[in-house]
Amino acid sequence: MASSAPSSSAGDMDPNTANLRQPATSFLQKNNSLDEKSRMVGSFKESAKNQMSCDNNERFTRDETDFSNLFARDLLPAKNGEEPTIQFLLEVVEILTNYVRKTFDRSTKVLDFHHPHQLLEGMEGFNLELSDQPESLEQILVDCRDTLKYGVRTGHPRFFNQLSSGLDIIGLAGEWLTSTANTNMFTYEIAPVFVLMEQLTLKKMREIIGWPNGDGDALFSPGGAISNMYSVMVARYKYFPEVKTKGMSAAPRLVLFTSEHSHYSIKKAGAVLGFGKENVILLKTDERGRVIPADLEAKVIDAKQKGYVPLFVNATAGTTVYGAFDPINDIADICEKYNLWLHVDGAWGGGLLMSRKHRHKLSGIERANSVTWNPHKMMGVPLQCSAILVREKGILQGCNSMCAGYLFQPDKQYDVTYDTGDKAIQCGRHVDIFKFWLMWKAKGTIGFEQHIDRCLELSEYLYNKIKNREGYEMVFEGQPQHTNVCFWYIPPSLRGMPNGDERREKLHRVAPKIKAMMMECGTTMVGYQPQGDKVNFFRMVVSNHAVTKSDIDFLIDEIERLGQDL
């Protein structure tokens, strides 16, 4: 930090004395002449040439704008900052559109793997360290290119590593607009359009769940774990509203139920909210990862006999590893019998509600008190986009409101019931709705349905391909309910070996070794994990609309290529 630094050109420039009665012509005449445009043209021509030479990582030099002598302080709001601003943004867009192109190109690697110490030491001109002095815009553009170069292409058709994958172009455009608008969801006052879009879209989602007239309440939250946490909070508020004021000591010992295959966020919510994770009781599942309702009832009775108070049951619609759907109707029966809050964690499986063919797997969801549903997973919406939906209207407000006068003034000129901020545990809240709303407009409900059906067809293709193939064992029998296909690849050296500790230990090391080689080669990525007493296995999922059967074939070929000598 140097106080003697040159003063920024964003200093007290003489702003135009324009007021709102003058037409907005001055800057257009100044900076947007056709001459200026023809310079942009030059850029795109140059760029095309550059791409033709296939040297995509070489820095593209624009002779028109020399960014090496330009700095952040020369951009808007600096005097005469408009031209360099537009030039700089176009240059960034050039980098991004090249990245988009390559993402869908199967001749591009999924990733160019480096260990942390390698990136930290610095890679040819890419230095992560921050310094006191500014860098030129030329270096900033290099940094942008390199950031993408050493990252992971989560939109690549052969990236199968996460439940969220794919790069939807409409969603991407939506995110670019969202960041340009740079606003906040807490009030209608500063996000009128986004607040209304959120309201309409969440109502539509509640209709699709099957709640009468789409009534109820909802919010987008920063991810499924937080959405699940909301569900536990709201359940607590419903049955023990005094906890908000007096704390958990005002309630008896409350217990929550969720399956041993459910997402860890339920247990985490128990820890965070003051229930304690030992009061999150894990339910047994069948061999396919679905809750056994009788086990729920037995554990509810057991808890009551111990003097605890059963409060909340989570049913998972699409577990993380097996993709299992808990039998919601059976669970709902038990919840009604014992007066328990029923939450459905459909973070992963909620998308299947959009498909007439597959939505029966969530049958009974309309009986839930709350639902988590992440459009950023199965519906291909860019990260992040997760909804917590609640059947009872007003309860989010009751649970979370603190009535901060500085933000939620009751004496505004518009209907302040549109201000959503006091329903949230956040104050500021990121605009997660626009990309989703825009995708819905662009694809229609049927577009989402086609996407879901197609991903499930592809996983069926994979399942049929490997279920009887030599060298493969399925982790559970029968066709998967979701796109999750869980399997072991058995290298030839293990195929004749009898079951036992030695084989288990060896097999446990196969998936991590293959995964490490995949990442080093950069050809594809797929997840693995152990589950219960089962050693490491691959979990294949499909949520990316760019995937085709050939990519599934490629994955299998690649596993066999890398694993045959293990």
Next chain:
Amino acid sequence: MASSAPSSSAGDMDPNTANLRQPATSFLQKNNSLDEKSRMVGSFKESAKNQMSCDNNERFTRDETDFSNLFARDLLPAKNGEEPTIQFLLEVVEILTNYVRKTFDRSTKVLDFHHPHQLLEGMEGFNLELSDQPESLEQILVDCRDTLKYGVRTGHPRFFNQLSSGLDIIGLAGEWLTSTANTNMFTYEIAPVFVLMEQLTLKKMREIIGWPNGDGDALFSPGGAISNMYSVMVARYKYFPEVKTKGMSAAPRLVLFTSEHSHYSIKKAGAVLGFGKENVILLKTDERGRVIPADLEAKVIDAKQKGYVPLFVNATAGTTVYGAFDPINDIADICEKYNLWLHVDGAWGGGLLMSRKHRHKLSGIERANSVTWNPHKMMGVPLQCSAILVREKGILQGCNSMCAGYLFQPDKQYDVTYDTGDKAIQCGRHVDIFKFWLMWKAKGTIGFEQHIDRCLELSEYLYNKIKNREGYEMVFEGQPQHTNVCFWYIPPSLRGMPNGDERREKLHRVAPKIKAMMMECGTTMVGYQPQGDKVNFFRMVVSNHAVTKSDIDFLIDEIERLGQDL
């Protein structure tokens, strides 16, 4: 939803059988010919012409690409989808860069206000409703334009409504890149570069706080309220780690302390985490909104005498309304004496640490156990960017880890201590670091310092301008500590009136009325609120680097113009 819908062209196309050994030329030859580029050129020329006619809101028609017959299904990954994809994205960028230009142009309105019912009824071709069938890309582009048109320009030099304002061009470019990369912070595996950038940047922030060697721990979280919640969670884990497992019933009655001027998120954290909001004890402040340390000590002693256990003290560095800085050193003395966790909520004031001139206001912050610091407020980083920083290493992990095997495999090929996901209460976590890292590179530490100093100079200018001006009363005496300038505008009709209920009631209605008129006119926006027994007053803040003295003058003129006849 219609199952008979035409099948998407993103169907099982025949992907190129390319593998990684083939050069990436095919699509370039196919789609990126110079011919193609000259069509883009046409677009920009046409666009320039359009702008020259000053009709910025008219839909710009490209005769080259007819988007009326193109749909989302024609974009990548569709066969031959590359050309329309690039054309579409460039068209979106055209819309966005026009928006950016106008944001900095003072002849543009800050907003074009409409009531919720007006937007819901639909505005000339802008319909928020979602439908089953897809809309053309032409309509999608209209929707993008209209979304911006009816929104609020938070980057406009006359938008003073929120602590977060401004539109930083580097930060914007960073956000565009972030959404294109579309990944998730939970593991190094899928976000290697971003994970390292986060680590380095957070270490730098800890160094600036003054913790030895920048040691400690930290995370970016979805906003200051969640960051503050983390601080309470970590404090609880430090003193009562058994709560994680057994719940709040394993701890005695714990109490938290924060000032009556502090942000409501501390009280909210008390409610959420199971302390109960009545166990969040509010501390008295002096007339300028700063905690009175003696009141803290008295209340700590009182709580102990009642058998409660004081756990946590929040000191605010930059309160929301007054911009007050609590005396951290005095509070730290008390925390040390009574063995309490000290958190500093520097969401708003943390940025002043970057300024050698102003950082003394946070003197003692290095004694805090945890700090909230939102670069998205005073440092002008786009939303969202909030850090929770903790002095003790490993405690975030201890507090929050659940060791989910499917995500955090210990047997990866790289050093898995870089996987950050298990430290968070979220599972997926948005990439909030890149824009901030890129801005730091581009501005340097000195760039942030200049920004902070300049905003504080502008608020000093405002304070000096109105402190003795007829028709103004300051809410508190003396020069503000932060950029917050709090004042009443007294319309001529109230100037002679004696103090009393009638004047209070009338004055209470002045700010909301002026604000409503400002919004209807769209000329400027500034916040107001009551505070304690003080009726509605204006809270002016400056965090936008586009603001100049002329904008301050404009605000005052506008308040007087709109308020003179009230």
